[in-house]
Amino acid sequence: MIASLMSGMSGVLLGQGETDLLTRWFFRTPAATDAGRHTDALYIGLWWFCVFWFVFLMALMAYFVVRYRRRKGVPAPVSASHNTPLEIAWTIIPTILVGVIFFLGFDGYMNKMVAPGNAVEMRITGFKWSWKLEYPNGAEATDRTTTPVGFRDVPLFYMPAEVPIKFRMNSQDVMHAFWIPDFRIKMDLLPNRYTSLYFQAEAPDGANVLPTSAEDAAAKNLPFNESLAGVPYTDHWVFCAEYCGTEHSEMAAVIRVIPEDAFNKWVATAGIGNLEPVQIGEIVYKQNCQACHSVDGGANTGPTWKDLYGSQRQFVDGTSAVADENYIRESILYPSRQLVQGYGNNMTSFAGVLSDKQIDGVIAYMKSLSVNAPAEPAAGEGDGEGAGEAPAGTDAPAEGGGQ
Amino acid sequence: MSAASHATGHAGGHAHHGNYLTPKGGFWTTVKDWATTVDHKKIGIMYLFAILFMFFLGGVMALAVRAELWEPVRQEGGQISGQMLYSMFNSEPATSIAEGNNNYNRVFTLHGAIMVFMVIVPSIPASLGNFLLPLMLGAKDVAFPRLNLLSWYIYLFGSFFAVISLVMGGVDTGWTFYTPYSTTTEGYWRVVLMVLGAFILGFSSILTGLNFIVTVHKLRAPGMGWFDMPLFVWAIYSSAIIQVLATPVIGITLLLLIMERVFRIGIFDPALGGDPVLYQHFFWFYSHPVVYVMILPGMGIISDVIAVQSHKRIFGYRAIAFASLGIAAVSFLVWGHHMFTSMSELAAMVFSALTFLVAIPTAVKVFNWIMTLYKGSIAFNTPMVYTLIFLVLFSIGGLTGLPLGTLATDVHLHDSYFVVAHFHYVMMGGTIMALMAGLHHWWPKFFGKMYNEPMAIVGALLVFVGFNITFFTQFFLGSQGMPRRYASYVDEFQFLHQVSTVGSFLLLVGFLVHLGVFIHSLVAGKTAPANPWGGLTLEWLADSPPDEHNFHHEPIVKHGPYDFDAVVPPHWDPADYPLPADVTKPHNVVKAH
Numbered sequence: 001m002i003a004s005l006m007s008g009m010s011g012v013l014l015g016q017g018e019t020d021l022l023t024r025w026f027f028r029t030p031a032a033t034d035a036g037r038h039t040d041a042l043y044i045g046l047w048w049f050c051v052f053w054f055v056f057l058m059a060l061m062a063y064f065v066v067r068y069r070r071r072k073g074v075p076a077p078v079s080a081s082h083n084t085p086l087e088i089a090w091t092i093i094p095t096i097l098v099g100v101i102f103f104l105g106f107d108g109y110m111n112k113m114v115a116p117g118n119a120v121e122m123r124i125t126g127f128k129w130s131w132k133l134e135y136p137n138g139a140e141a142t143d144r145t146t147t148p149v150g151f152r153d154v155p156l157f158y159m160p161a162e163v164p165i166k167f168r169m170n171s172q173d174v175m176h177a178f179w180i181p182d183f184r185i186k187m188d189l190l191p192n193r194y195t196s197l198y199f200q201a202e203a204p205d206g207a208n209v210l211p212t213s214a215e216d217a218a219a220k221n222l223p224f225n226e227s228l229a230g231v232p233y234t235d236h237w238v239f240c241a242e243y244c245g246t247e248h249s250e251m252a253a254v255i256r257v258i259p260e261d262a263f264n265k266w267v268a269t270a271g272i273g274n275l276e277p278v279q280i281g282e283i284v285y286k287q288n289c290q291a292c293h294s295v296d297g298g299a300n301t302g303p304t305w306k307d308l309y310g311s312q313r314q315f316v317d318g319t320s321a322v323a324d325e326n327y328i329r330e331s332i333l334y335p336s337r338q339l340v341q342g343y344g345n346n347m348t349s350f351a352g353v354l355s356d357k358q359i360d361g362v363i364a365y366m367k368s369l370s371v372n373a374p375a376e377p378a379a380g381e382g383d384g385e386g387a388g389e390a391p392a393g394t395d396a397p398a399e400g401g402g403q
Numbered sequence: 404m405s406a407a408s409h410a411t412g413h414a415g416g417h418a419h420h421g422n423y424l425t426p427k428g429g430f431w432t433t434v435k436d437w438a439t440t441v442d443h444k445k446i447g448i449m450y451l452f453a454i455l456f457m458f459f460l461g462g463v464m465a466l467a468v469r470a471e472l473w474e475p476v477r478q479e480g481g482q483i484s485g486q487m488l489y490s491m492f493n494s495e496p497a498t499s500i501a502e503g504n505n506n507y508n509r510v511f512t513l514h515g516a517i518m519v520f521m522v523i524v525p526s527i528p529a530s531l532g533n534f535l536l537p538l539m540l541g542a543k544d545v546a547f548p549r550l551n552l553l554s555w556y557i558y559l560f561g562s563f564f565a566v567i568s569l570v571m572g573g574v575d576t577g578w579t580f581y582t583p584y585s586t587t588t589e590g591y592w593r594v595v596l597m598v599l600g601a602f603i604l605g606f607s608s609i610l611t612g613l614n615f616i617v618t619v620h621k622l623r624a625p626g627m628g629w630f631d632m633p634l635f636v637w638a639i640y641s642s643a644i645i646q647v648l649a650t651p652v653i654g655i656t657l658l659l660l661i662m663e664r665v666f667r668i669g670i671f672d673p674a675l676g677g678d679p680v681l682y683q684h685f686f687w688f689y690s691h692p693v694v695y696v697m698i699l700p701g702m703g704i705i706s707d708v709i710a711v712q713s714h715k716r717i718f719g720y721r722a723i724a725f726a727s728l729g730i731a732a733v734s735f736l737v738w739g740h741h742m743f744t745s746m747s748e749l750a751a752m753v754f755s756a757l758t759f760l761v762a763i764p765t766a767v768k769v770f771n772w773i774m775t776l777y778k779g780s781i782a783f784n785t786p787m788v789y790t791l792i793f794l795v796l797f798s799i800g801g802l803t804g805l806p807l808g809t810l811a812t813d814v815h816l817h818d819s820y821f822v823v824a825h826f827h828y829v830m831m832g833g834t835i836m837a838l839m840a841g842l843h844h845w846w847p848k849f850f851g852k853m854y855n856e857p858m859a860i861v862g863a864l865l866v867f868v869g870f871n872i873t874f875f876t877q878f879f880l881g882s883q884g885m886p887r888r889y890a891s892y893v894d895e896f897q898f899l900h901q902v903s904t905v906g907s908f909l910l911l912v913g914f915l916v917h918l919g920v921f922i923h924s925l926v927a928g929k930t931a932p933a934n935p936w937g938g939l940t941l942e943w944l945a946d947s948p949p950d951e952h953n954f955h956h957e958p959i960v961k962h963g964p965y966d967f968d969a970v971v972p973p974h975w976d977p978a979d980y981p982l983p984a985d986v987t988k989p990h991n992v993v994k995a996h
Contacts, residue, residue, distance in 0.1 A: 105809030186814055
């Protein structure tokens with residue numbers, strides 16, 4: 001309240017236009033949540049507070065330096081070397097002022113961070129180096145959007161406008177932090193406990209509308225999604241703010257806020273239930289694997305998936321094996337058991353992270369990328385016990401393959 | 404601190420028999436003399452050069468960081484662009500962004516680790532403190548001269564480990580070594596060596612602190628009460644207390660980190676049953692107080708320089724002295740503000756409130772410094788210019804701490820470029836600028852040579868302008884959404900990043916000017932008088948450069964350190980130093996020679 005008074009004051013002082021100018025300087029765009037706008041007002045209020053004290057002190061300093069500059073042969077006059085009332089005043093006044101600032105900050109923080117009881121809970125998982133989101137109905141966000149961050153596309157999270165949302169978050173490996181600059185909020189993700197983040201995004205202003213047809217989509221350079229045709233939207237960046245290694249700076253996502261009814265309609269059709277295994281595999285790849293594995297033969301932290309399936313793998317311990325379904329499943333669940341020559345022990349286990357259906361999808365996707373897959377039976381000459389039940393070249397899931 | 408009669412230095416008469424810099428013999432004799440010296444002045448000078456070298460090394464890393472951020476990393480059609488560090492060392496274009504990013508991550512880690520552990524923490528206490536503390540107290544040396552030499556060798560030993568790690572390829576953990584990243588990232592031995600280096604450097608810090616505390620307690624010259632000590636001594640004393648109390652905590656923490664990495668004991672890594680937030684608590688329980696180890700000695704320099712260069716009694720001596728102790732005490736209670744985004748709301752509230760407490764003694768000091776200028780006789784020379792630069796930059800650094808201590812705004816600004824800008828304003832704009840002020844102020848005392856004043860002022864102004872271009876932009880980057888420790892960024896941040904990079908190279912030019920001034924002074928500088936600025940503290944009683952044993956006779960203190968309105972400075976002629984008309988009976992110190 002006092003914060004909005006403070007920003008109102010700067011509005012009076014400068015005219016609303018200039019306050020908007022400050023907002024643009026500091027934040028580019030006004031916050032996209034009510035609580036975030038409170039933060040903006042507080043920030044701008046603090047800015048005026050700092051400017052006042054800085055100008056006051058520096059002007060005093062500059063005046064003294066010029067006024068009392070050294071003159072040859074002129075001594076400095078005797079003056080008091082302390083003044084108790086003055087010193088008490090300049091101790092007590094800052095104490096009161098910072099007390100007020102503390103209170104405003106705490107108040108805004110509680111409004112911003114503590115979710116109301118009716119908030120819709122969603123799950124965020126962070127891992128090196130991307131994010132995953134699970135909607136309340138169990139559907140996972142699978143859409144991607146291309147961005148100028150680094151070289152790859154990043155996850156796209158649809159969010160309903162004007163609905164309180166609470167993210168329950170944790171990390172799969174090291175620490176990360178989920179920062180939505182437009183909402184002025186951020187929270188760390190820890191590997192060993194949940195943290196949470198709350199926001200209530202404002203409705204899109206209608207300036208941006210998702211494509212209404214395939215032609216419109218091509219013109220706007222956006223993918224076409226029939227269930228979201230013509231829906232207004234606003235995009236917001238998500239950045240990882242806690243240093244997490246090689247591709248920390250590419251660990252971004254986009255939150256796309258759409259009206260609640262459009263969101264509800266869309267989320268009902270989301271998820272991977274009715275997709276082909278190859279499609280599931282591609283989605284899983286983009287969500288989890290592409291930070292380290294290329295599909296075009298390019299070098300990266302891990303081996304490329306191009307022509308991997310069915311090829312002969314040389315391991316650091318000197319042994320070798322053919323990359324069949326069992327090998328791939330084992331590599332996903334227990335990545336450090338066998339290390340391919342030339343690569344370090346960098347991959348985290350996906351045990352408990354990917355479902356059997358998703359792992360089968362990955363296998364199908366890898367088959368689709370390999371010249372070795374259709375030509376010969378991948379798990380043919382009996383070096384895995386599940387070989388007989390899962391002939392290569394079919395999309396049948398290799399059930400029990402990894403037991 | 405009453406303006407009591409006069410101080411007695413050495414009562415002249417001696418024939419010159421060289422000073423502490425006079426070589427003892429041939430080249431190897433001199434090397435051996437320096438390598439085995441227990442003279443606090445020589446140890447201080449060796450620290451000074453080591454620290455300036457490390458500052459250069461850390462500065463090169465900083466410029467590499469700024470160069471890499473000139474443009475964002477992009478991949479179009481398999482072609483990777485914007486990885487300046489990678490293309491500098493490789494003729495072939497990169498095939499993945501991973502390698503270039505890894506280079507960047509190592510470079511910013513080394514910048515941070517070198518600047519914190521090897522430059523800013525030891526900078527003022529180990530170099531200026533070592534040299535000046537015994538002189539200011541009127542002592543022959545520190546309390547434990549051999550322990551002092553040991554601290555120096557421990558510093559070299561610790562730095563050696565860090566350099567080995569660097570030569571082996573460096574580490575990419577960030578200078579904070581956050582777990583579980585630091586216990587699992589590549590470069591097993593490199594991380595262990597770097598952490599071991601920081602661990603060893605800690606002992607150097609503890610022993611130096613211990614030495615200084617005892618020196619201040621036991622070796623003050625006759626007549627010097629606690630409140631007759633120069634404020635630089637108060638500041639060094641306060642920071643020595645923090646060094647002794649807090650450094651063991653980081654020692655234990657780093658040792659646990661090494662054990663976690665080597666023996667997998669499971670204290671910080673959740674995969675082994677540990678807790679990474681525990682590491683953060685341990686780490687910041689040291690690393691926040693140590694921020695004040697970095698800044699308090701700088702504040703001490705400013706207090707002394709501002710009084711001497713304006714020939715003015717410092718305003719509120721006791722308030723400044725107690726503010727130093729107050730800051731030292733509160734500094735132990737605020738470590739949680741580094742973790743606002745990983746702690747409960749209640750803990751965040753408590754730490755936010757405690758954090759604001761630090762603002763008060765800090766503000767009091769700034770008010771006192773500015774009031775000291777009132778009715779002074781203010782010289783316009785390099786120490787004073789750097790003091791004014793300090794006041795400008797440190798005020799910005801301090802005031803921008805407010806939105807970071809304020810919870811609602813911190814949740815947005817945390818781990819962004821705003822924080823980067825804030826701590827550079829405090830650490831570099833504060834500590835390094837104070838170091839520059841002190842270095843010029845006491846340079847004549849260290850080496851017996853004057854420096855080229857106009858050129859040094861040009862250097863200072865270049866540094867000031869370059870610094871602001873580099874770091875003021877980063878406040879805006881941060882509040883607009885740029886996270887720290889990013890090798891790349893989204894396009895909208897490019898303009899500000901480029902401005903910042905330009906500023907960083909201007910900063911380089913400024914420091915190169917200073918390097919030229921220093922070399923010129925050592926080679927061809929005019930001989931410095933014993934007391935070029937007219938200071939009243941005891942170091943100005945000694946020769947420039949001081950005699951091997953500092954003073955010819957034990958000085959006796961008979962006036963306060965800043966009684967400029969009643970005492971003619973040592974080595975000065977009362978005719979050149981008019982005292983105010985209302986001083987009825989001017990005092991004079993015994994003149995040298």
